[in-house]
Amino acid sequence: MRGWTAxxxxxxxxxxxxxxxANSGIGYHTALELARHGASVVLACRSxxxxxxxxxxxxGAVPEADIELAVLDLADLASVREFAxxxxxxxxxxxxxxxxxxxxxxxxxxxxxxxxxxxxxxxHFALTGLLLPALRAAASPRVVTVTSGxxxxxxxxxxxxxxxxxxxxxxxxxxxxxANLVFCKELGRRVPEITSVAAHPGFxxxxxxxxxxxxxxAKGQERLMGVVNSVVAQSAADGALPTxxxxxxxxxxxxxxxxxxxxxxxxxxxxxxxxxxxxxxEAGTRLWEASEALTDVRYETSV
Numbered sequence: 001m002r003g004w005t006a007x008x009x010x011x012x013x014x015x016x017x018x019x020x021x022a023n024s025g026i027g028y029h030t031a032l033e034l035a036r037h038g039a040s041v042v043l044a045c046r047s048x049x050x051x052x053x054x055x056x057x058x059x060g061a062v063p064e065a066d067i068e069l070a071v072l073d074l075a076d077l078a079s080v081r082e083f084a085x086x087x088x089x090x091x092x093x094x095x096x097x098x099x100x101x102x103x104x105x106x107x108x109x110x111x112x113x114x115x116x117x118x119x120x121x122x123x124h125f126a127l128t129g130l131l132l133p134a135l136r137a138a139a140s141p142r143v144v145t146v147t148s149g150x151x152x153x154x155x156x157x158x159x160x161x162x163x164x165x166x167x168x169x170x171x172x173x174x175x176x177x178x179a180n181l182v183f184c185k186e187l188g189r190r191v192p193e194i195t196s197v198a199a200h201p202g203f204x205x206x207x208x209x210x211x212x213x214x215x216x217x218a219k220g221q222e223r224l225m226g227v228v229n230s231v232v233a234q235s236a237a238d239g240a241l242p243t244x245x246x247x248x249x250x251x252x253x254x255x256x257x258x259x260x261x262x263x264x265x266x267x268x269x270x271x272x273x274x275x276x277x278x279x280x281x282e283a284g285t286r287l288w289e290a291s292e293a294l295t296d297v298r299y300e301t302s303v
Contacts, residue, residue: 003261003268006033006241009248013038016092016138017247018131020044020072020124021099023054026146026201029240030096032058034247035065039094044072044083046099074099074123076110077295084130092134094247097124097145097180103169113294114162116169120176122295125183129297135194142195143187144246147180147257149200151275154178158286179287181257181274186284188255190301195254198274199246201239202260202267234266242269 017034021027022043035041035058043058045051051069058065070086073079100120109118128135128143135141154174157163163172181198188196242258246269252258253271257278261270277283292298 004241004245004249005268006036006237006244009033009037009244010250011038012248015094016040016042016090017094017096018042018044018087018092019096019098020074020127021046023047023050025236026240026243027096027098028054028057029237030098030243030247031067032061033240033244034094035067036062037248038066040066041068042087043067043069044099045069046071046073046075072099072127073110074127075113075115075119077123077126078110080123080126081130084127087131087134090134091137091139092131093138093141095128095131095135095141095143096243096247097128097143098243099123100146100176102148103173105169106163106167114164114167114172116172116176117161117163117179120173121179121183122291124180125291126295126297128187129295129299132191132299140195141193142197142247142252143184144243145180145184145187145196145198146243147184147198147200148173148177149202149259150174151177151181151200151278154275154277156182156277156283156287158290161290178275178277181278182283182287183291184257185255185278186288189281189284190288190299190303192254195252197246197252197255198257199242199269200257200259200272201236201242202234202262203239234260238266245269 017039019027019031022031023045031041048071055069072083107115184196184198246258256271257274258269259272260267
């Protein structure tokens with residue numbers, strides 16, 4: 001049976017979307033296909049130069065695309081607030097929380113958070129909260145938070161969410177990706193008028209795998225990851241399909257996660273099982289309260 005592809009994306013004309021990290025990889029292909037199917041798409045990118053290059057590539061592929069570039073650094077809450085202010089006053093139908101970093105040497109965000117937790121989770125938590133009025137102004141808003149299969153290795157250490165006592169780059173990454181799942185579930189519980197879903201790409205060839213080794217100066221490991229990507233991984237375009245399904249397919253389930261159907265590794269998108277901690281309400285409550293305290297962004301909810 002044929003699996004779901006980008007050709008199955010419905011007509012999106014009249015709908016507005018924001019995709020974080022849209023300059024490359026999963027984010028680029030997500031933005032490209034949303035624009036191809038008629039959505040008005042904001043490319044939210046940390047680097048204006050790389051964002052402009054992505055903007056020009058999409059324009060070349062889809063000359064009629066309704067796209068705009070805006071600078072957003074999720075590792076800087078001032079940038080998040082500035083971006084959200086620039087997007088206010090217009091209904092937002094689709095928010096794709098895609099941007100992220102993976103397995104970096106220990107670094108801190110502009111606000112002093114551990115870089116992976118700060119970028120992958122806290123930045124998107126703040127962004128979503130600040131864009132809540134725009135989402136609520138849309139007829140059928142949807143938030144897609146991109147996680148990873150590495151979430152299965154994660155554990156939310158509420159005594160040390162910043163990995164201050166002991167930093168292990170892969171543990172920190174896995175924790176941040178589990179936080180994405182927990183946030184997705186809790187957002188749907190607290191703001192049920194928004195469809196909140198998660199997606200993960202399986203093993204897709206993007207620049208994430210090589211960035212950490214490059215920052216460490218580990219050229220051999222960087223080259224190895226490039227080879228593994230070329231031999232084993234599916235393409236970034238295929239890796240974007242679960243995100244596109246979560247963002248556009250009718251009938252997606254509140255709080256569900258969508259990923260590749262072949263062992264969550266590759267293949268067409270389907271609903272997938274997730275880490276048990278993602279389903280525990282107490283984990284959602286604790287993460288939400290910690291995230292509000294750290295970012296000073298508080299959602300207007302009934303819970």
